[in-house]
Amino acid sequence: MDNIELNQYPNDTKGKIVIVDDQPLNIKILHQIFSEEYELFMATNGEQAIAICQKVLPDLVLLDIEMPGMSGFDVCQHLKADPETAGIGIIFVTGHFDEVQEVKGFQLGAVDFIHKPINPIITAARVKNQFTLKRQSDLLHSIALLDSLTGVANRRHLDQRLPELWKQCCRSKLPLSIVMLDVDFFKRFNDRYGHQEGDHCLRLVAQTINSVLRRPMDYIARYGGEEFICILPETPLSGALQMAQRIVDAVRALHIEHLDSCFKEITISAGIASVQPTSDVTWFSLIETADQQLYHAKENGRNQVFGLEVS
Ligand SMILES: [Mg+2]
Structure with missing residues (x-):
């Protein structure tokens, strides 16, 4: 919120x-x-x-x-x-x-x-x-711009906000990072523990991500089911990697039981795309890259962070 x-x-x-x-x-x-x-x-x-x-x-x-x-x-x-x-x-x-x-x-x-x-x-x-x-x-x-389940911004708000943040970042010529986050094995969690527990879990995860993002300009939205997106203005890849690792650690530290996960508790994976806005990149391709990095994090075993500098 x-x-x-x-x-x-x-x-x-x-x-x-x-x-x-x-x-x-x-x-x-x-x-x-x-x-x-x-x-x-x-x-x-x-x-x-x-x-x-x-x-x-x-x-x-x-x-x-x-x-x-x-x-x-x-x-x-x-x-x-x-x-x-x-x-x-x-x-x-x-x-x-x-x-x-x-x-x-x-x-x-x-x-x-x-x-x-x-x-x-x-x-x-x-x-x-x-x-x-x-x-x-x-x-x-x-x-209308809030996700009613988790209280963070919803997709509609993101669609409005992202182009604005992108413009600001192009003006300031400072790096920007996008972090895509996805709760690991969440479908299995819902299947075993039920949707109410699933909702509760998503709320906790959203709060946890939010509490790691401490700067007022950092932004979080629920992107889809168990997917969240963070936008970190003025943050190069190195800073975003640290931030995402902190989120991954903080979610693990919740110790939410998940017996159908190989970790036996709820974890999250992160994919990052960072960019110097001087380059010829669109924010759309940034999201695509972050998504690909998230996929690599999943493929590589989950509960971890992958990131790429886009140029
Ligand atoms: Mg008059």
């Missing part, structure tokens, strides 16, 4: 709102309503609003429509066109009710409208509703 980003709001983190209005008086009124509960940022024109949004990535923008120069609609269009800012909720604030304008606002991706003169209770309620919806959707999103 430690190294999955849950995108939730920890209780001590305030939601962020950008207030955009060309009239300082309106900003002042909105500021009074929200300053206690939220972290606020102010802008008096469209360009400023976009710059602030790109910088602080707020949860919500209260966006005046009628402004000299860039209108609120222009700002909205701009934010929605940029993938980085497209997810920010936009509530338009407008001086007069106009159905055509509201339709246009919703079509541009706004989540709500507030009318001036600003009624503090209605405005606060609308903003609170948006935050509740966003929290729920973020929570659902994070649950």
Whole structure:
């Protein structure tokens, strides 16, 4: 659980709102309503609003429509066109009710409208509703990325995370290692001890791998049935070999009885692929290599680590 980003709001983190209005008086009124509960940022024109949004990535923008120069609609269009800012909720604030304008606002991706003169209770309620919806959707999103059995990231999360980590590693030009791990003779374990014991075993193994990975940037996901994958940024093959050996030792040290294994207890095998991201390699081929190394570790007797530097 430690190294999955849950995108939730920890209780001590305030939601962020950008207030955009060309009239300082309106900003002042909105500021009074929200300053206690939220972290606020102010802008008096469209360009400023976009710059602030790109910088602080707020949860919500209260966006005046009628402004000299860039209108609120222009700002909205701009934010929605940029993938980085497209997810920010936009509530338009407008001086007069106009159905055509509201339709246009919703079509541009706004989540709500507030009318001036600003009624503090209605405005606060609308903003609170948006935050509740966003929290729920973020929570659902994070649950969808967790493996429910072991509590580590699932395959879907890995598919999103791996290309990001790969990009970071190419930028930093530091080595990256991928470790594929597979519990030895796990089918036999399930057959003898039952699926409940099997699930329990997988949970323990996941926790054990997680406890060996101590750096915040190290990443673990459940790859499939009894297979796990670790991504170790800034780690060359030598470091990854050490880390994987520690995992193999730690799993053995659990002393989970497995009478149908030649070791008589649960063990794990590891295959590593390491790379200097300057070379012409894709992360896809890295996984393939780690998989082949895992196969060699299995062929060679299991409960051990094999690794290869990809170039
Ligand atoms: Mg205005």
